[in-house]
Amino acid sequence: MHYPRLKQGVQIYLFSLLGVGWAWTVPAALANPSATQDLVESRPHVKDLGIVIGRYAQGEMNAITDVQGVKVGHVTIHNGEGDLQVGQGPVRTGVTVVIPREDVWHHKVPAGAFVLNGTGEMTGLAWIAEAGFLEYPIALTNTLNVPRVADGIMSWMIRRYPDIGITDDTLTPVVAECDDSRLNDSQGRHVSPEDVVHALETATIGPVPEGSVGAGTGMVSYQFKGGIGTASRVLPLKEGGYRVGVLVNANHGRRHELTIAGVPVGQVYNTDLATISPKNPAESTVAALGKLPGEGHQRRQDSGSIIIIIATDAPLDARQLARLSRRATIGLARTGSISHHGSGDFVLAFSTGNVIPHYPEQRTFFMAHLADTHINPLIQATVEATEEAILNALLQATTVTGRDGRRVEAISIEKLRTILSAYGRPIQ
Numbered sequence: 001m002h003y004p005r006l007k008q009g010v011q012i013y014l015f016s017l018l019g020v021g022w023a024w025t026v027p028a029a030l031a032n033p034s035a036t037q038d039l040v041e042s043r044p045h046v047k048d049l050g051i052v053i054g055r056y057a058q059g060e061m062n063a064i065t066d067v068q069g070v071k072v073g074h075v076t077i078h079n080g081e082g083d084l085q086v087g088q089g090p091v092r093t094g095v096t097v098v099i100p101r102e103d104v105w106h107h108k109v110p111a112g113a114f115v116l117n118g119t120g121e122m123t124g125l126a127w128i129a130e131a132g133f134l135e136y137p138i139a140l141t142n143t144l145n146v147p148r149v150a151d152g153i154m155s156w157m158i159r160r161y162p163d164i165g166i167t168d169d170t171l172t173p174v175v176a177e178c179d180d181s182r183l184n185d186s187q188g189r190h191v192s193p194e195d196v197v198h199a200l201e202t203a204t205i206g207p208v209p210e211g212s213v214g215a216g217t218g219m220v221s222y223q224f225k226g227g228i229g230t231a232s233r234v235l236p237l238k239e240g241g242y243r244v245g246v247l248v249n250a251n252h253g254r255r256h257e258l259t260i261a262g263v264p265v266g267q268v269y270n271t272d273l274a275t276i277s278p279k280n281p282a283e284s285t286v287a288a289l290g291k292l293p294g295e296g297h298q299r300r301q302d303s304g305s306i307i308i309i310i311a312t313d314a315p316l317d318a319r320q321l322a323r324l325s326r327r328a329t330i331g332l333a334r335t336g337s338i339s340h341h342g343s344g345d346f347v348l349a350f351s352t353g354n355v356i357p358h359y360p361e362q363r364t365f366f367m368a369h370l371a372d373t374h375i376n377p378l379i380q381a382t383v384e385a386t387e388e389a390i391l392n393a394l395l396q397a398t399t400v401t402g403r404d405g406r407r408v409e410a411i412s413i414e415k416l417r418t419i420l421s422a423y424g425r426p427i428q
Contacts, residue, residue, distance in 0.1 A: 043211065043398065044413060046231075046391045049420070050428035051261050053391070054384030056377075059232035062388075063208040064098065064245030066232040067311040069352055071099040072247065073203030074214030074228070075195040084185055084403040092184040092402040095149055095191050096214035096228055097199045098138040098247060098309050100350050105161050108133040108356040110367075112322030113348045116329050120305045120344015121146060124174035128348070132318030133356045136171055137200060138348065140215035140249045140307055142184060143177040145191045150175050152196025159197075176346055178251035178305040180218030183402025208247065211396030211410075218402060219251035220304065221393060222258040222266055222336070224411040225400055226250040229393025233381035240370075242314035242353075244378060246328070246385040250393040252304035252343050257336035260391060263423045265416065266336065305344035306332065308386060314378055315353035315368035325349045327379045331386025349382075 059066025080089030216227020258266030
């Protein structure tokens with residue numbers, strides 16, 4: 001059975017129509033009754049459960065797009081069923097793009113990055129570290145699709161700036177990957193350069209679809225269905241009124257590690273919920289290191305990866321943005337991650353609070369600069385937004401069945417509510 005590529009415009013229409021974070025088309029759902037439950041399922045965000053992460057207020061959309069001018073676009077590819085036919089499917093993949101601002105080539109943004117564990121790739125980091133700025137969009141996708149996605153970014157940039165590589169500079173695209181081959185025909189490299197261009201052309205400043213969409217379509221996090229998640233924070237005016245937004249592609253962690261609001265959810269998830277005891281957690285824990293259905297014996301070590309993108313309108317320089325990138329890993333750790341040996345954990349931060357010109361005519365130009373002594377609120381906001389974005393990825397993701405019949409379940413909201421309630425967390 002063939003499911004078409006789902007562009008973001010179709011996704012947004014379905015989200016607004018159904019109020020869910022799923023990217024099935026209606027004909028596909030009707031042709032596949034097992035998908036209908038996921039289609040109509042209403043998946044909450046962290047805030048909808050009454051869980052409060054940190055002390056700062058969320059932005060209007062609780063998304064990276066709460067930072068003015070930032071755009072996000074997705075293309076989701078969901079084709080085929082059954083056994084893996086290399087190069088044909090089943091396909092469970094996609095691409096997600098983040099555009100820092102309009103005309104970022106001529107109005108560059110300061111940027112900094114951090115690699116917590118390098119079993120993965122985010123291309124273009126050497127130039128960001130050298131130059132201290134970002135001058136093109138960021139793309140997220142699966143591991144084997146990195147070159148084709150980079151080709152798409154280059155095509156889009158050259159179309160907009162035809163002098164690139166002739167009388168103007170060349171470019172080294174920023175493409176960050178996670179491995180979705182547990183569910184996807186990754187060798188098929190099904191994300192085309194045209195898909196990337198479409199994601200860029202349809203990127204919007206509005207609400208961001210989350211969960212099993214775009215680059216998150218085939219991702220698995222804490223052995224639940226993972227994917228795209230986002231969150232934001234707004235500082236009070238007395239602390240600058242700045243905004244911090246985070247977007248993640250969550251494909252990391254093992255079940256027993258998952259922690260939500262301080263509760264060891266992953267350890268007790270598969271137990272008899274009536275026996276959960278927060279006073280004696282050792283009695284409630286389980287070995288949650290099992291394989292995904294249908295995996296069988298294999299040599300690979302699936303520890304997953306996570307990509308974290310941070311946007312802020314605070315006037316920070318590259319050094320300070322690298323500091324924020326490092327602090328984002330605290331939010332990651334709060335969800336239980338230990339950054340496994342086989343995990344690729346990459347963080348990239350940029351600021352729209354300054355403009356770095358493209359070949360300025362004058363020898364000098366001026367940038368606002370936030371004093372380090374006032375950066376702590378931004379650190380706090382980054383940690384909070386990162387933690388919440390990861391949890392939103394888990395909560396918004398829907399169950400996906402991929403290649404060879406492998407089915408990765410979304411975390412049960414009903415079971416999660418029961419666990420949190422048993423540990424005395426106020427929930428809705």
